[in-house]
Structures are given as C-alpha cells and as structure tokens.
Amino acid sequence: METQRIYLIGAGIIARQHAATIRRFPRSEQVVLSVADPNKQALAVFTEQYPHAHAFEDAQTMLAEPALENDIVIVATPPVTHYELASAALATGRHVLCEKPLALDRAQARQMLATARTHGRVLGCCSVRFLHWPPAEAARRLLQEDVLGPLYHVRFLCVEQRNRPGIEYQPGTAWFLDRTKSGGGTLMDRAPYEFGVLNDLLKPTHIEVLSAWLANPITAGMSPASERDVEQHAGASLRYHLADGTTCMLTYERASGTHSEAQSCVEITGLKGSIRWIWPHGFISNTLTHTYDCNGRVESKTISFPRPDPEDLRFGEKPLYYFYQYLQHQPSSAIVNEQALFNFSCIRAIYDCALSEQPQTVVLGE
Ligand SMILES: NC(=O)c1ccc[n+]([C@@H]2O[C@H](COP(=O)([O-])OP(=O)(O)OC[C@H]3O[C@@H](n4cnc5c(N)ncnc54)[C@H](O)[C@@H]3O)[C@@H](O)[C@H]2O)c1
Known part of the structure; x- marks a missing residue:
C-alpha cells in the first residue's frame, strides 16, 4: 500500500x-x-x-x-x-x-x-458538497422510475435576503467582494453547488442560456466601491438538452442579498407530475412533495426524511472523500474533468449571456 x-x-x-x-x-x-x-x-x-x-x-x-x-x-x-x-x-x-x-x-x-x-x-x-441530500436522492429515484413523464420545466429558486459572502457570511474575507479576485458574487460562490446537483439529476448533454440578468441590490453599509463590485442577485432562463434527445426549460434564480422575499424551491415538472423540495442553503426542510393527478383531482404526497446520521459524510467532507474514492476506482460522486469544466461553464455562460445579451451554448465534452 x-x-x-x-x-x-x-x-x-x-x-x-x-x-x-x-x-x-x-x-x-x-x-x-x-x-x-x-x-x-x-x-x-x-x-x-x-x-x-x-x-x-x-x-x-x-x-x-x-x-x-x-x-x-x-x-x-x-x-x-x-x-x-x-x-x-x-x-x-x-x-x-x-x-x-x-x-x-x-x-x-x-x-x-x-x-x-x-x-x-x-x-x-469541490462543488459536490450538496450532492446526495435526501430529497434530491428521492427525486433521482422518481426520475429514474419515470414517474413524472416527459419533463418540461425545472425551477431553481434560492433567494436569501442577507447572506452575502464577505458581508454577512465570513465578513472578514474581503476577496469575496472584489470581482478581480472572486470572479463574481453569488453565482460564483453558490451556483457551483446548485448546478452540481441540477446537472447530476438531469444529466444534460448541452445547455443554452437564453437570457440572464445580474443585480447588486443597494443596502446600508455598502459605501466602499468594492462592495458593489459583485452581483448578489441573478437569474437566467436556460434550455437543457437531455440525453434522450428531449429538452426541458430551467428557470434559475439566486440571491445572497436582495429586497425580494426570501424563498427556496427546487421543482421538477413533467407531463404526469411534479416534485418539489427546499434547497438546503439557509433554509431547513427535509421533505419532498410529489404532486400528480388522481381521477382529475390534484393529489400531493409529502415524504419526510430522517435527520442525517451524525456518522454520515458531512457537507464539508464530501469533496476530498469523493475525490479519494474516485482515484481508488471506487464508486464515487466526484465531479471531475469534463463534467467539472461543463458545470463551471454553465455558470460562466450565465455571466456571458447577461453581459453580452446574447444566448450562450455549453456542450459537455466540448
Ligand atoms: N469559506 C467557506 O465557507 C468556503 C466554503 C466552500 C468553499 N470555499 C472556497 O474555498 C476557497 C478558499 O476560501 P476560504 O474561505 O478558505 O478563504 P480564506 O481567505 O479563508 O483562505 C484562503 C487562504 O489562501 C491563502 N493563499 C492565497 N494565495 C495563496 C498562494 N498563492 N499559495 C498559498 N496560499 C495562498 C491565503 O493566504 C489564505 O490563508 C475559495 O475558492 C472559496 O470559494 C470556501
């Protein structure tokens, strides 16, 4: 050894x-x-x-x-x-x-x-920290069983009113607020986890960013120019091209600082039903709701999950442990090589689309 x-x-x-x-x-x-x-x-x-x-x-x-x-x-x-x-x-x-x-x-x-x-x-x-959250695993099972039918819309919404990196979160770390050092704001900081999970569940072969926007909402205590340098609220409309040749629209919205209402929801909707759960960042809920038609009536079923066992791999432990498993040729959820480049490129394409006002395409393995 x-x-x-x-x-x-x-x-x-x-x-x-x-x-x-x-x-x-x-x-x-x-x-x-x-x-x-x-x-x-x-x-x-x-x-x-x-x-x-x-x-x-x-x-x-x-x-x-x-x-x-x-x-x-x-x-x-x-x-x-x-x-x-x-x-x-x-x-x-x-x-x-x-x-x-x-x-x-x-x-x-x-x-x-x-x-x-x-x-x-x-x-x-290291963008794997939010993989295998129990509701997302239940979503994976339902998708694999094709319970939702052909997918046509995914909504990702995580709107936090005050959790800006470098201000409320880790206030001593100034580089978060300097675009030349961080590359951007809430998208660069939080979206790697979000697209890590979305791309893991949906497994797109390529995506298009059709429209996108970035904003830096004004709050007290923002006088230094650097604090306005990075976006704290962003959104995009994307078309996901799935492995079976179908497409599905994805509406993405993320805020770490905003005057909008605090909200969180990941929702995947198909022709036969939808599933919805709360994104586990700043919001705590360990349930998934499945909504479908029953003889013309709307039926909803909520599944609750037990709290993770303290011996389970913690959020912060996943990156290194999954990477080690990958190198040991064990089953692993590590995000590596082409997939790592693809996931990152999806996020940068949102910036590119917002700044150029031109649609952007990202292809896995390009
Ligand atoms: N803080 C968090 O909660 C958190 C969570 C997940 C991921 N991350 C990511 O981890 C990275 C680091 O974040 P952090 O919060 O630990 O930052 P940090 O500022 O606490 O630590 C960064 C360290 O890197 C050192 N450093 C800078 N240039 C270096 C160089 N050339 N060689 C060696 N060391 C150098 C700095 O001196 C500093 O001690 C970022 O990419 C961040 O997005 C941070």
Missing part, C-alpha cells in the same frame, strides 16, 4: 475542513499532510490545529519532492489563484482537487483540463 500524501495549498477556513476529512481515510494516521500558505498567521492557526502537518510558505517548495502516483493536491485559495496554482500542481504530476469556483473564466478552466490531460492526472472540483 502506497503512502497517501495530501498537499493543501492555502491554510484558510476551507483548508481546515479538508484536513478534518482525513479522519475518514483508511489508516488515517498514516496519511501525510502538507500545507503551504504565505500568510504566517493562517499557517500558524492551521498548524496549531494540525500539528503533524508539514508547513511551507509557498506551494512550489512544498511540491518540489518527486510525485507519487496517488498524491492529491487541494487548491484551497481564493479563485483568482486557482488557475495558476492548479496548473502548476498538475504539471508536477499530481491529481488536483480545486475549490469552487473552478477558475475565473471558461478559458482558464479549459486550459486547466488540458494540462490535466497532458500530465495524465485528474482535475476535480
């Missing part, structure tokens, strides 16, 4: 969650953990919590030793650095699990995948 080495680039908030996941590994005490961060304070906080970690002030020095076949590098830094750090890590011959969003734009993401291919390595994205 080869030694499992994990290299963390960045020692910030999310890096500590990844380090905690190692407890899930077989022979976890033998996993060799290294971490690199030029920020001495972040590194000190990290090593206080994980004193066995080998600490470095830069990633290049950390990755200078020869690569082993199953080495994993996790890029856990702000989005502006993902392209450069992930590309350099792949070029050392290591698999890379990159934090979401994958990159700043589609060109960077495409180039990252090309570099992974050149070096025969896997590029994964």
Whole structure:
C-alpha cells in the first residue's frame, strides 16, 4: 500500500475542513499532510490545529519532492489563484482537487483540463458538497422510475435576503467582494453547488442560456466601491438538452442579498407530475412533495426524511472523500474533468449571456 500524501495549498477556513476529512481515510494516521500558505498567521492557526502537518510558505517548495502516483493536491485559495496554482500542481504530476469556483473564466478552466490531460492526472472540483441530500436522492429515484413523464420545466429558486459572502457570511474575507479576485458574487460562490446537483439529476448533454440578468441590490453599509463590485442577485432562463434527445426549460434564480422575499424551491415538472423540495442553503426542510393527478383531482404526497446520521459524510467532507474514492476506482460522486469544466461553464455562460445579451451554448465534452 502506497503512502497517501495530501498537499493543501492555502491554510484558510476551507483548508481546515479538508484536513478534518482525513479522519475518514483508511489508516488515517498514516496519511501525510502538507500545507503551504504565505500568510504566517493562517499557517500558524492551521498548524496549531494540525500539528503533524508539514508547513511551507509557498506551494512550489512544498511540491518540489518527486510525485507519487496517488498524491492529491487541494487548491484551497481564493479563485483568482486557482488557475495558476492548479496548473502548476498538475504539471508536477499530481491529481488536483480545486475549490469552487473552478477558475475565473471558461478559458482558464479549459486550459486547466488540458494540462490535466497532458500530465495524465485528474482535475476535480469541490462543488459536490450538496450532492446526495435526501430529497434530491428521492427525486433521482422518481426520475429514474419515470414517474413524472416527459419533463418540461425545472425551477431553481434560492433567494436569501442577507447572506452575502464577505458581508454577512465570513465578513472578514474581503476577496469575496472584489470581482478581480472572486470572479463574481453569488453565482460564483453558490451556483457551483446548485448546478452540481441540477446537472447530476438531469444529466444534460448541452445547455443554452437564453437570457440572464445580474443585480447588486443597494443596502446600508455598502459605501466602499468594492462592495458593489459583485452581483448578489441573478437569474437566467436556460434550455437543457437531455440525453434522450428531449429538452426541458430551467428557470434559475439566486440571491445572497436582495429586497425580494426570501424563498427556496427546487421543482421538477413533467407531463404526469411534479416534485418539489427546499434547497438546503439557509433554509431547513427535509421533505419532498410529489404532486400528480388522481381521477382529475390534484393529489400531493409529502415524504419526510430522517435527520442525517451524525456518522454520515458531512457537507464539508464530501469533496476530498469523493475525490479519494474516485482515484481508488471506487464508486464515487466526484465531479471531475469534463463534467467539472461543463458545470463551471454553465455558470460562466450565465455571466456571458447577461453581459453580452446574447444566448450562450455549453456542450459537455466540448
Ligand atoms: N469559506 C467557506 O465557507 C468556503 C466554503 C466552500 C468553499 N470555499 C472556497 O474555498 C476557497 C478558499 O476560501 P476560504 O474561505 O478558505 O478563504 P480564506 O481567505 O479563508 O483562505 C484562503 C487562504 O489562501 C491563502 N493563499 C492565497 N494565495 C495563496 C498562494 N498563492 N499559495 C498559498 N496560499 C495562498 C491565503 O493566504 C489564505 O490563508 C475559495 O475558492 C472559496 O470559494 C470556501
């Protein structure tokens, strides 16, 4: 059995969650953990919590030793650095699990995948945290059983009034509010999870973004220009092309800061019925409602799910654990390579459509 080495680039908030996941590994005490961060304070906080970690002030020095076949590098830094750090890590011959969003734009993401291919390595994205939420799993079963008939509309709505990254959420982290560092606002931060789940359930071969909009609602305490630099409310109308050749419209709306009413709903509607559940971000509900026709009457059935077992994989543990399973050739829900590029491109296509006012197309495996 080869030694499992994990290299963390960045020692910030999310890096500590990844380090905690190692407890899930077989022979976890033998996993060799290294971490690199030029920020001495972040590194000190990290090593206080994980004193066995080998600490470095830069990633290049950390990755200078020869690569082993199953080495994993996790890029856990702000989005502006993902392209450069992930590309350099792949070029050392290591698999890379990159934090979401994958990159700043589609060109960077495409180039990252090309570099992974050149070096025969896997590029994964951490956008898997919301996969396998019990209502979404029930939705998957009903879709597989074709209970809803041909699908024609999906609605994704998650409107939070005040949960802006860098303001209400993690207020000390300024890069969230600077487009040059984050690439954008609520879409870049939250949509990777949402399109991760939607694309996992619907499995489109390609999508079109037909129209899209971005807004930065004005609130008190927004005086620095940087706080208005990123969108906090966005929406899009998309056409999904499904594997069976049919199409389905998807209406997407997301807010982390808005004057609209707080709402959350994922709804998939077909000619024979619909299913609806609440997106588990800022809203808590563990039910799914199935609505259908019964002799001309509207019937609804609500399924409740027990709370997850404390021993279940937690949200924050999924990215590294799924990626490890994938590399071990075990069944895995990791989002890697073409799928990671496709999911990210769906989100960037919303920006491209909103800014150019032109429809955009994204093809899986393009
Ligand atoms: N904070 C969250 O709740 C959360 C959740 C999921 C995903 N993420 C994602 O994780 C990534 C990091 O977010 P965070 O909240 O941990 O940020 P953070 O600011 O807490 O930590 C980022 C760390 O990266 C370090 N860094 C910057 N450039 C570096 C470089 N070249 N080499 C090494 N280290 C470098 C910084 O010094 C900092 O310590 C982002 O992509 C974010 O979207 C964050």
